[in-house]
Amino acid sequence: MIATRYLSAIVVGTMLLTACAGTAPPPSAELLEEHSFDDEYRIGVGDTISVSVWRNADLSVTVPVRPDGKVSVPLVGDVDVGNKTPEEVSKEITGSLATYIRDPFVTVIVTDMGSDEYRSRVRVTGAVGRPVSLAYRQGMTVLDLVLEAGGITEFASASRAVLYRRSGDRIEVDLNRILNKGDMSTNFPLRPGDVVTIPERVF
16 A cells, blocks of 8 residues: 555656656656555655745745644645645646735645654754754753754744644644744644644734
8 A cells, every 4th residue: 555655656756857857758658657656655754755846946835734633834834734645736836926026836746655654753844954853862841852853943923833743732832932032832742743833923
């Protein structure tokens, strides 16, 4: 089943990249026939997807799918990708970006399939120095994870960070108070599978 899902993601990704490149040849008939599939791959929790916005590298991200089935995309904000195909997600993000940029062209590719390893890792995404996925260590906190990611950026909305649990719980984290006032009341201990997301400020 995993192998079939993986091949599905490869073919969908190849077709989307071909459309973006324009000059690249389309997949051969032999390749499509060899890797044919009945149902298009649907994105799930623990997958990692690459969102590429043509000619807008600052809007392009590679992010893990959070336990709530969503990812954060610059300008767009949270996007529900769970149980959707890469093409469906691409169209949704394209429509949202059209408000901000002219004729956006978006490709979405599944770069890493979810696995049991997901359960033993913690991740931080959004307005940090470098989004990271780390092996869980006993005693890790939200602050530890953010520091491992190089801290927050100047565009971060630190008071609106959120900790997402594998159980589906959504816990608000005030990184502004943690970093600037030493208030550790929301510096929660992490659990395997946790994802911390720091959104950007709305200008």
